[in-house]
Amino acid sequence: MGNMNLQKRRFLSFFPTEVIVDERENGEAEQLYALSDNQGIIFTKDEILPYLEKVMKFYQMSEMDEWIKKENIKQEFYTFISSQTHLSFPEHGEDKYGLPYPQYRQKSFSSERNWSCKCEWCGIRVSSKEKEFYYTLNDSTLNLGIERACSTDCATLIWKEAARNFVYARGWQDFFCID
Ligand SMILES: [Zn+2]
Structure with a gap:
């Protein structure tokens, strides 16, 4: 990740909603996803595209796989330690x-x-x-x-x-x- 300091912050929930689109040209239906909020309201293009662009940019960064792996190990550890009773x-x-x-x-x-x-x-x-x-x-x-x-x-x-x-x-x- 070089000298970039990445910090996680969660502020929105997106829920994938399956949408089947008929591809009229070759007759095959394609499975796509819209994103909804936790009430099932589908986000509009204007609401969601700025996020999706940033999502794509994030996943295309170099060394991203390594960073995600480390973050998830950390998250699993804190979830484990905070829920330990015995x-x-x-x-x-x-x-x-x-x-x-x-x-x-x-x-x-x-x-x-x-x-x-x-x-x-x-x-x-x-x-x-x-x-x-x-x-x-x-x-x-x-x-x-x-x-x-x-x-x-x-x-x-x-x-x-x-x-x-x-x-x-x-x-x-x-x-x-x-x-
Ligand atoms: Zn012994």
Whole structure:
């Protein structure tokens, strides 16, 4: 985008309205679009053409695809973070966030039978003979199936890795301070 400073501002809603135009010359009907307001009132030519010219100019600018991609990633991030209810993100100032606070559950080994499980992080097998607790993680947003950990440290590391993958997969790394 060079040195141009583009800023988004939304001030009108346009709704495409399908219009079928009979092309009398070759007999084929063509599908066109008129633009209406939110009440269904179609904009007149004088009202709409100045905008359409600017729309065309915008889309023909160089590096536009890259700019749109970045803007949409940003928009998706702010929509996500403002609607989050179950994950909680520490704020780092300057519009930066930390990875969401780890969520795991402490589970007691059942006393009725001997049982063991393998820690998904360090690979150590924890057994009811030696320990009282193990930890589980499960989070659909972070794409974490049910994972087991030997300790709160390992549970935190599993969580952080899933959260980091989640952030990078969406291209949101610029909005996070990731250690
Ligand atoms: Zn472990």
